[in-house]
Amino acid sequence: MTHHLVVRVVAKLLIPFIMLFGLYVQFHGDFGPGGGFQAGVIFASAFILYALVFGVEVARRVAPDWFVRTGIALGALLFGGTGVASMVLGGNYLDYSVLEADPVAGQHLGILLVELGVGITVASVMIAIFFAFAGRSR
Amino acid sequence: MPGAGPEDRAIEQLINGLLLAFMAAAVFMVVRLRSLFAVVMLGGIYSLLAAALFVVLDAVDVAFTEAAVGAGISTVLALGALSLTTSREKEPAHTPLLPLVVVALTGATLIYGSLDMPSFGDPEAPIQQHVAPRYLEEGQQRTGVPNIVTAVLASYRGFDTLGEVMVIFTAGIGVLLALGSARPAAKPRKRGRGKGGEAGE
Numbered sequence: 001m002t003h004h005l006v007v008r009v010v011a012k013l014l015i016p017f018i019m020l021f022g023l024y025v026q027f028h029g030d031f032g033p034g035g036g037f038q039a040g041v042i043f044a045s046a047f048i049l050y051a052l053v054f055g056v057e058v059a060r061r062v063a064p065d066w067f068v069r070t071g072i073a074l075g076a077l078l079f080g081g082t083g084v085a086s087m088v089l090g091g092n093y094l095d096y097s098v099l100e101a102d103p104v105a106g107q108h109l110g111i112l113l114v115e116l117g118v119g120i121t122v123a124s125v126m127i128a129i130f131f132a133f134a135g136r137s138r
Numbered sequence: 139m140p141g142a143g144p145e146d147r148a149i150e151q152l153i154n155g156l157l158l159a160f161m162a163a164a165v166f167m168v169v170r171l172r173s174l175f176a177v178v179m180l181g182g183i184y185s186l187l188a189a190a191l192f193v194v195l196d197a198v199d200v201a202f203t204e205a206a207v208g209a210g211i212s213t214v215l216a217l218g219a220l221s222l223t224t225s226r227e228k229e230p231a232h233t234p235l236l237p238l239v240v241v242a243l244t245g246a247t248l249i250y251g252s253l254d255m256p257s258f259g260d261p262e263a264p265i266q267q268h269v270a271p272r273y274l275e276e277g278q279q280r281t282g283v284p285n286i287v288t289a290v291l292a293s294y295r296g297f298d299t300l301g302e303v304m305v306i307f308t309a310g311i312g313v314l315l316a317l318g319s320a321r322p323a324a325k326p327r328k329r330g331r332g333k334g335g336e337a338g339e
Contacts, residue, residue: 025202030283033198035291037302041206048214069314076307079300094296107281111292114299121303125310126211132317133218 004053011053018046026119030108036115040122047127056134068128075121082113150194157191172227174220182213199287269294 026039051059083094091098096110164184168177185208192201256263273290281289291299 029288030285032285033202033287035199035288038199038202038206041203041211045206045210045214048211052214072307072310076303079303083296083300094300096293096296104280104282107293108283110296111281111283111288114292114296115288118299118303121307121310125306128310129215129313130218132313133215133222136222136317 036118071124078117
């Protein structure tokens with residue numbers, strides 16, 4: 001699709017807004033519909049759109065394999081690590097109330113962290129799966 | 139919907155019926171069509187219709203996920219899979235009579251089983267009496283998060299969500315193990331196992 005001028009220009013215009021919307025869904029999930037799962041998928045779709053229009057190899061230079069694979073593990077570790085941190089601070093596993101002095105603030109912080117972990121893992125896995133499929137020639 | 143009058147409910151039922159009719163039509167076409175590209179696109183349409191249905195049911199979070207994952211990513215991944223294989227389904231080698239009987243019997247059993255369940259949206263149903271009232275009443279004070287779906291998902295049911303993330307993590311690792319080692323065609327291996335070495339399995 002490298003010579004479709006309109007598609008290239010429109011995709012270039014859209015991608016920043018898709019990413020911004022992904023971040024909005026990620027961090028506004030406490031107040032409105034959304035959360036890590038949806039945000040991760042939206043964020044990954046920006047990369048997938050880029051790969052569809054400009055080619056998988058170009059997209060792989062933007063998001064190299066080591067970066068995507070680190071993201072897959074990092075998100076899961078962030079989720080699990082939040083649980084371990086609450087254990088270290090004297091609570092139960094994934095009991096966020098102990099993360100801060102005020103239990104409600106701790107809950108809010110814990111929810112923010114685990115949703116971020118969900119988002120990072122989902123986005124990375126989606127990008128990795130797409131690259132794995134699209135990078136294979138028949 | 140809170141405070142919905144009888145006309146509102148009639149319109150809601152009309153919309154639900156229309157959406158379900160479109161979904162049934164999409165499924166019928168998926169079964170009939172042999173062109174897999176059309177089947178993938180119909181799958182996306184089905185997911186989008188399901189998302190609209192969830193919006194009518196006031197489950198916006200679920201609708202959001204369904205639209206993003208079902209209509210978006212699944213369609214792209216299925217198209218990616220199609221680019222690795224043929225785009226036409228083979229004619230079935232046997233008559234569809236036995237599968238049809240099995241599906242009809244299973245469906246009839248499931249519908250029979252649903253007759254004993256509480257009616258749709260019944261506030262007296264056991265699932266509405268268990269922990270849901272507690273989540274709704276004290277969720278916001280305890281977590282400080284106005285969206286109760288996020289509070290339940292990330293805090294009350296944190297273990298379940300951790301499990302879901304691990305499922306996605308495992309799926310990603312599995313796909314990377316099965317497909318991820320494929321190098322682009324521009325960089326062939328030096329020690330020759332020939333062309334079929336990687337793509338032949």
